[in-house]
Amino acid sequence: MSINFDKVVNRKGTYCTQWDFSADRFGKNDVLPFSISDMDFQSPPEILQAIDEHSKHGIFGYTRWNHNPYKSAITSWYQSRFSANMLNDWIVYSPSVIYTISKLIEILTDTDDHVILQTPGYDAFFKLLDASGQKMVKNPLIYQSGSYTIDFENLEKQLSKQRAKILLFCNPHNPTGRVWTKDELQKIIGLCEKYDIKIISDDIHMDIVYQNHQYIPITNLTQNLDNVIICTSASKTFNTPSLGGSYAFIPNEQIRNQFSSIMKQRDGLSSPTIFGVLSVIAGYNHSAYWVDELVAYLDNNMRTVSSFIKDELPNITFKKPESTYLAWMDCSKLHATDEEIQDALVNIGDVGIMSGSVYQVNEGKFLRMNIGCPREKLIDGLERLKKSVDAIE
Template identity: 45%
Template sequence: MFDFSTPVNRYGTYCTQWDYVQDRFGEADLLPFTISDMDFETAPCILEALQQRLTHGVLGYSRWNHDDFKHAITGWFANRYHTPLNPETIVYGPSVIYMVAQLVNQWTAPGEGVLIHTPAYDAFGNMLAANQRALLASPLLKTADGYAIDWAQFEAQAARPDCKVLLLCSPHNPTGRVWREDELTRMAHICHQHNVKVISDDIHMDMAFKTYIPWSQVAIDPHWAIVSSGSKSFNIPALTGAYAIIADDADRAAYLTQLKAAHGLSSPSILGDCPYRGLQQRR
């Protein structure tokens, strides 16, 4: 983003946040604090990339598996978080929740459990219920300094035979906790000990005031995925599109089979990767 002082009136633009309050909540006179987009213009470098594509005049089928898309992501992690990523581990998806759901279905069977720190983003619970997976809650402890992990309870849940995946939110939504390195390392050891795979939803990573640490920096084994998108950081959710770093070759191949063959999503929105290319060119 570039300008946080000039809000834009979005009424009458089919805006979910402002035009559909009555539709979503049954009352019109409410302030919509439940949706995470912003009333500011999108950054000029992104708008310019979109305008270049539209000026070309052809909106045909596109692809995501190219250096411009992948290097925008690896470059962002390297420059902002000093974290090297292998571009071959990066895959596309239409949304973060779609990608999380596919990985949950890939790594669990119906009736098996997914461990989640609570309170949690409501879409996690809805997604698990719709896919017949059990939500194994690990309630965070409210302290004078914020929220903390109940380690005894967390490990007890991870040790359950039906616990197959930790669905981590990093930074945590809704509490805003930015997990410290020692906390992430301890979670990694517990998950490794109990053969629990890890899906880390890192969509809010760029909005952290404390040091965000990607899961790749603490992972002990390759059975993990980081899922994210530029949609929150750059206020572009309507363009759709997300990405994941899936470390294990077989896990990544299985995900791509679901994406392309099972769900027919091999071609992304032609405008969806424009922001990444715009940001790459801007750096």
């Protein structure tokens, strides 16, 4: 089956964060948005069919997730896509990846313990840690020739501190698009084992990886499974965040039980939405072909971005990422501040593209543009970007 990702679907009027509430991010609603990381594509037909059939059933009572159809769909996906032998028993449901990370930090640390993370990074990590009481320790990525690498020397110094307890990792990395290699992951695992540091890895972009790169679950590379936890979801893969739900692999039984107890007994959040459960089962069991076509389409979108910037925007540097549908653009050569760039984008180009400052970029000026959309919208957005840049150059 061939999917028409060029199809334009009007999302306005659906209470959509990206389209209906863009004023929250950009100060006005009539911008063409390329912001929050969901896509402007309809979900796979198998998911839509499963939702339609259950809607016709018409009863929406309480739902369970702790059963073989849900968990085996997940483990089968990992086996077929990543050659990963994940156990059903490791799986826990969670309402969101950020909720999972928040509760795990609560379980594994005391107040003022150190949580280390790479920067730039996913903005929700910073908000979570600012509210948690633990100390956030930034491990700036090294940026050179348009690529990012981990500063392992600095990381070891940070991990060796007495109050260091967790490395909050991201693979593939948001916003840079790095897919960490086997060697990089083995170094991370080795350092964390040396200093008895738990790794919490947000792998939600795992399925959007481009040619010549490979996502590797950290559980594939360590014998000490008690030290690693993967938090993820099918929502980025199948464009289903509003259906609710995520899951985590927690091999350590004690941590897993503590997490489940907090979620179910204390917070009362263990009952998933039926559509969230159905989307995981239908998507993982029947929509692999759709993901393959999606990644190919997104790869061509990234190539479109690269060609346009090379031809039309010589003062912006862009290197096609290894993963994600997030184009990370280096605007450091532009003769304008972040604030001036955003003002031009919003008020001259009428386009909403996220500032790199949101992700606590270490140096320079960047934009993060969500290219998970039909090519017609993408080209329109790039032309608006050019109009904005021309006005400030």
